[in-house]
Amino acid sequence: MFAVVVDVDYVGKQQLKNLLKQFGNGVQLRPTYLVSSGKGVHLYYFLQEPVQLYRNREEVLAELKEALIRRLWNDTSSIRPDSPDIIGIYQGFRCVGSQSKLGVDFPVKAYKLSENRYTLEDIKASIPSCKVDLAPLYEKPRRKSTVTLEEAKELYPEWYEKRIVQGEPKQKSKKQGGTWVCNEALYAWWKRKITEEVKAGGRYFSIMALCSYGLKCGISEQKIRRDAYAFLDHLESLTEDEDNHFSRADVKDALRALKGDRKRLSTIASREWIENNTKVTIPANKRNYRKQEAHLYLARRKKEDMKVIGEVVKEGRPTAERTVREWQESHPAGKKADCIRETGLAKHTVYKWWKDINNENI
Known part of the structure; x- marks a missing residue:
């Protein structure tokens, strides 16, 4: 710069x-x-x-x-x-x-x-x-590690087991450019925001934000483009200055965001960035002013209390170990190949958690 x-x-x-x-x-x-x-x-x-x-x-x-x-x-x-x-x-x-x-x-x-x-x-x-x-x-930018795979196996056994043996994908933090797939309701919510709250000063960036939310929600590029152009007439109707109309060329230019680094766009376009550039207020997730660690601790305690009094509690995504063992319980004579095919788990994952049901009480 x-x-x-x-x-x-x-x-x-x-x-x-x-x-x-x-x-x-x-x-x-x-x-x-x-x-x-x-x-x-x-x-x-x-x-x-x-x-x-x-x-x-x-x-x-x-x-x-x-x-x-x-x-x-x-x-x-x-x-x-x-x-x-x-x-x-x-x-x-x-x-x-x-x-x-x-x-x-x-x-x-x-x-x-x-x-x-x-x-x-x-x-x-x-x-x-x-x-x-x-x-x-x-601060100097981080350099790529020079540690060999054999050295990493000795130095970081847990990482080696997860990433190399089990083949789990690399988990990136938000600052490192990681992203995740959100519920499509988030995308629909932002479309309502464009219709109800975006003003003349935030029209261009509202389309860029649409691209960001679309990528976060796994929306196809074709649909994002179609939705963006569908807002053209509405955004043009917000024009306050005759020298500052909102045209099809503006939509096309904003959609160039889809051609760049997608993970980077979906993370750089943070809540604060979207608020500042679109002038749309986006309340932060409510944690009652607690730190995330404290908030999650109380949420988990509440779940345990609900279990104690007999209420049904939905658990999170089942672990691979639990999936394999439950399949074995349902199919006492089942084979590993059948388990792999029906559960969709990787071969090495099924083999890792497979137990001889005749010799062990699962």
């Missing part, structure tokens, strides 16, 4: 004068370039040294940029101070010389305001009471 770029929209003549005055008297950090985009400005803060965009840095850089946006977009710089567009570090902007929102007669122009190049610490220092921790930016 060679520069931090902030978009301030709904900038009138007086708001532009205010910004230039604040850059001059030091109230706001003076950008290297100011670009007139039509009805707003793009402020480019060139960096002294480019920042490599390792994944462990993305969240911190996004937080810093959000803080800078909220600092610059205010009641003196925008006609709509309460509607800042919180955009991410990968957001693209209109090229200098291209057509602005005002038409071909008003091209995008750039104005050099300074020779300044900044560090991320400079940008943070320009934001009063900024609490963004920049320490993760200086």
